[in-house]
Amino acid sequence: MPESWWIRAALPFPASLALPALGLCAVWLLWPQAAGVGGVAIAALAGLAAWTLLEYVLHRFMMHHVEPFRAWHLAHHRNPLAPIRVPVAFSLALVLVMLGLPLAVLGVLGMDGLAAPFSVGLLLGDVLQESVHQRLHAQEVSGHWLSHLREHHGGHHFRDESLAFGTLTDFWDRCFGTCPPSAERR
Template sequence: MVKEETTPLLVHLDGRLYDVANFAKKHPGGEKVLRKVAGEDISVYMRGQKRTLGVLHEHSEAAFNMLKKYDVEQLQKGDPVLDSKRGVLRRVGLLGHDYWNWIHQPYDGTIRLFDSNLLESMTRTYWWTVPLVWVPLVILFSILSILSFTDSLTLKASLGAWAILFVVGVLTWTLCEYSLHRWVFHWKPDPNSSQQILLHFLLHGLHHKTPMDGDRLVFPPVPAALIVSVFYIVYSNLFPWPVFCAFGAGKLFGYVLYDMVHYYLHHGAPKPLTNMHFRKVYHHNHHFKNFDVGFGISTSLWDYVFQTVGLGPI
């Protein structure tokens, strides 16, 4: 008999996270109520301070006590993967049908991937490393583009050509960002394949399991350099040199912007009613409410195009 996979239904209460997926169908107000408030702080609903689906209901002390059973921190106690002091990559692949539920029950901590201290250190990257490594290249290729354009255009026209191609490069990155996030990072592995599970975990599962691990939010420069090198070869042979330099600089800048925005959405504190506050809540809801929508990080443009718009502040 194949084990049925479950997907967490997460709510917050007084600073703690609860997974009420196994309680949803038993909820006296109906499962739809819990689906409605998923990902939110439910204290105002349980204390009768705010309506949900038109109903104002102050919950009993028994209801609060019942909720304790679904405390994610308590559910994760004794987890052999999380409790391991050694690298976990071999164990993750053996989670099978439990994997999908496991990665979507966030863990407020960090997970050791490798036994080797050297390999483990290579999986951690400070956020400022990304602009430090890549922004000088953005500036260099922008200058090279403008100088190359001036061989046949005026300086003003060269700046205009660079600016247009730079923006096209940024927009191209945002489409790549969306495509990678939706169709690669959120590809669902075969639960019977330990290799597929491990690959997914390294691509994106780790981030959903430990969304607040600040040292594993941005992409390490060494593997990024390999990917950039491939695109360098492709684009430099596809486009004239000044076009490539401007377009490539824009696309690389788009990537830097993405990594910086993504880090800020997890660790920044934007002011309410600002665009960044909207983006933070939008991304929070992707993690804690519905991971099948809201794939845009630096922009929601492609979510609108492909009809996967998530939820921002209510």
């Protein structure tokens, strides 16, 4: 059965940042009025850290094993220098989950005032990951962090696609045993 147009529609970078940016605008409407700065900062940083785990899990399992994501991602592997495109349906679903799940979970725990800052961390992680991923493929990089990430991500593309799933960090690759051997020695 052929895919519907709305499943195939994909936005190239930087237009692909539009849906996460709209998600950030939506969070503004949910922002807690009386939230303390410390709690907000911790919740946002926790959301950013959670994003790195979510990115790892999505890349390792969904992008390499679940259709149609696998086929889309395989096209990226075949031509890693082509402009990166993010399917609109995937981005929309991801943004809705990043808005709704924290509110549902933290609301049940009586911490709904931290849901919006947590969502901000998730959404900023998504924007950062897309921007860094584009940079790792499209340009020369400068600085130790980006150089390390480029080497790590390049190993995923050009040496062994069953390793090095993290884009923003290799932390989860180290935790789950998917870090390339050369990076493990560092």
